[in-house]
Amino acid sequence: MLTDAHCHPRELLLRFPEAEEERQRLDIACAASAWNRDDFICHEALARRRGSPRMVCCFGVHPQLPAAEAGERLRAGAEEGAVPPRFSVGESLALLETLAEEGRLEAIGETGFDLYNQTYRATAARQEELFARHLELAVKKRLPLVLHIRRAMDKVFFHARTLKKLPAVVLHSYSGTLREGLDLLKRGVEAYFSFGSPILLNHKTAMEACALLPPERLLLETDAPYQPLRGRAFSQWGDLALILRGAAALRKEAGSPCGTPGEVEAVTGDNFFRVYGG
Numbered sequence: 001m002l003t004d005a006h007c008h009p010r011e012l013l014l015r016f017p018e019a020e021e022e023r024q025r026l027d028i029a030c031a032a033s034a035w036n037r038d039d040f041i042c043h044e045a046l047a048r049r050r051g052s053p054r055m056v057c058c059f060g061v062h063p064q065l066p067a068a069e070a071g072e073r074l075r076a077g078a079e080e081g082a083v084p085p086r087f088s089v090g091e092s093l094a095l096l097e098t099l100a101e102e103g104r105l106e107a108i109g110e111t112g113f114d115l116y117n118q119t120y121r122a123t124a125a126r127q128e129e130l131f132a133r134h135l136e137l138a139v140k141k142r143l144p145l146v147l148h149i150r151r152a153m154d155k156v157f158f159h160a161r162t163l164k165k166l167p168a169v170v171l172h173s174y175s176g177t178l179r180e181g182l183d184l185l186k187r188g189v190e191a192y193f194s195f196g197s198p199i200l201l202n203h204k205t206a207m208e209a210c211a212l213l214p215p216e217r218l219l220l221e222t223d224a225p226y227q228p229l230r231g232r233a234f235s236q237w238g239d240l241a242l243i244l245r246g247a248a249a250l251r252k253e254a255g256s257p258c259g260t261p262g263e264v265e266a267v268t269g270d271n272f273f274r275v276y277g278g
């Protein structure tokens with residue numbers, strides 16, 4: 001079966017109201033990441049629907065959230081705390097703690113580090129604090145951790161010793177190098193590398209990693225609706241078959257094991273259920 005290791009179903013539904021029907025028709029199991037209450041409640045309800053393919057409920061304070069919150073405050077022209085921002089890191093973090101305590105999470109994340117540009121880099125210290133809390137909770141609850149990492153692979157290595165304690169670490173939209181991926185595995189981290197539209201958009205580093213990493217560490221994702229293919233406004237479930245074929249073609253060309261769409265579908269499916277259970 002097709003599996004999507006990282007996506008945002010409610011955000012997708014807001015843009016594409018038939019999304020869940022499409023997921024059902026294509027029989028795609030997915031790991032749904034939320035960072036606010038509305039998204040999480042929606043995912044939980046979808047996950048309970050009888051007859052639907054599996055939906056895994058994940059929650060994390062997105063590493064871009066501190067910058068978004070600062071932006072909201074800036075736009076509001078207000079003193080800190082004077083106007084409640086639409087994006088609240090504090091609320092999101094409190095909800096994470098509650099959901100983890102109540103046993104409602106199947107994975108923690110997406111969390112991590114986004115140091116892509118100056119706006120995000122300005123919140124690096126806050127991202128570090130948030131990440132530490134997510135990591136601590138994941139270790140305590142023995143849950144897989146979903147990572148969002150941009151220009152920050154050094155941070156992953158810095159935390160490798162703690163990451164090693166987790167049952168699985170999913171590097172969503174993996175943008176590190178092949179060598180970094182292999183090094184992480186050598187250090188004993190149960191790392192899984194998830195690939196989406198970048199492998200179809202000529203991102204050479206991701207293409208090489210997707211072609212050459214061990215098949216038992218490979219996952220596929222849409223990050224729907226956030227990583228559209230060229231000429232599209234958003235990504236959706238239907239993209240997964242294209243991503244699957246792209247991954248298989250890259251592996252075949254490289255002479256790697258699992259070089260047909262059927263083999264990639266089977267191995268990423270096994271990996272998905274090993275990571276997320278069920």
Ligand SMILES: [Zn+2]
Pocket residue numbers: 006007008033110223226
């Ligand atoms: Zn995402």
